[in-house]
Amino acid sequence: MEISASGGLEVRITGADVGKRVSVRRMIDDVAEGEKFTDTVGVLTSWDNGVLQITRRTGERVQIAESLLVAGKVVPSAPARRRGPAASYEELARVSARAWRPVESERLGEWELRAASGFTRRANSVLPIGDPGVPLDEALTRVRDWYAARDLPAYIQTATGAEGTQELLCAELEARGWVREVTAELWIGSLAPVGDREAPGVVLSREADDAWLDRYQRKGLSDVALKVLGSGPSVWFATVPGAEGEPPAAIGRCVVDGRWAGFAAVEVDPAHRRQGLATTVMAALARRALDEGASAAWLQVEEENAGARALYAGMGFGAHHAYHHYRWVPDAGAASGTADGGFGAGDPYRSV
Structure with missing residues (x-):
């Protein structure tokens, strides 16, 4: 936590830090004596109307009233794994995508729209790495239309918890009525x-x-x-x-x-x-x-x-x-x- 020159804790994050990885301490109510604070680390995905939303590594979203903040700061990206192979999110996303190839795909900017008659979500979802080349709302409209034309539900595959993952996109999707149905993890060794x-x-x-x-x-x-x-x-x-x-x-x-x-x-x-x-x-x-x-x-x-x-x-x-x-x-x-x-x-x- 950030400590001021006077020795007190300080909140050193603002709404301008949305998209960055932060660590915050907040007060909590109705807890045992001596347990008045809790810490949360993750990506700050929104700060609206006096409420912060932080997305943890697992994709869990934590909402915190700014009035309860005791301290907060921007922190470095999650440290790289020390065991097993080094790998970026993008490398693993593309490798795992090639292991379940769709029978039909189309580019929307740098995004890939994938379809395979509904067999596995992986081959029937958007892989949104990079820029779709158009504003997000237009991109999502095109995604919905593309899957509707194939009589398939529209899915977008996202990731959280590593450098370069899509915590902000997850928050934008939820704000627009997209529902997270499945969460899993990719493990390496x-x-x-x-x-x-x-x-x-x-x-x-x-x-x-x-x-x-x-x-x-x-x-x-x-x-x-x-x-x-x-x-x-x-x-x-x-x-x-x-x-x-x-x-x-x-x-x-x-x-x-x-x-x-x-x-x-x-x-x-x-x-x-x-x-x-x-x-x-x-x-x-x-x-x-x-x-x-x-x-x-x-x-x-x-x-x-x-x-x-x-x-x-x-x-x-x-x-x-x-x-x-x-x-x-x-x-x-x-x-x-x-x-x-x-x-x-x-x-x-x-x-x-």
């Missing part, structure tokens, strides 16, 4: 430790065969969905065969892209859980990716998926940033989150 683990009995293929698809949670996939699954610079599918006549005991997917290997669709038969099969699948895919020259790994995991988070943390992965999907909902009260998105519940080891 070194690839070699994953590949060093045992990987017996895993079959690797360039295509998702019928056996692999029998284990995959989304049944009855269209040709478009199969095309998205097979998209990416270098795609591999892993299968641990099940008993004769049964679907595989476990599956996984990996996309190798330069130095990066992206893991997804890691699913284990409920009858075979707690046997290390998720680790086995990832190890086999990691070895293949290492052979192709990759050295770093990424994956996406839902906030509530405690099993997956524990597994990946044990393999050396850690969160890089949170990402969110905002949907245009004319009547925000009607938002139900029922649209297909590729983030369904299910296998606790699933990488979304």
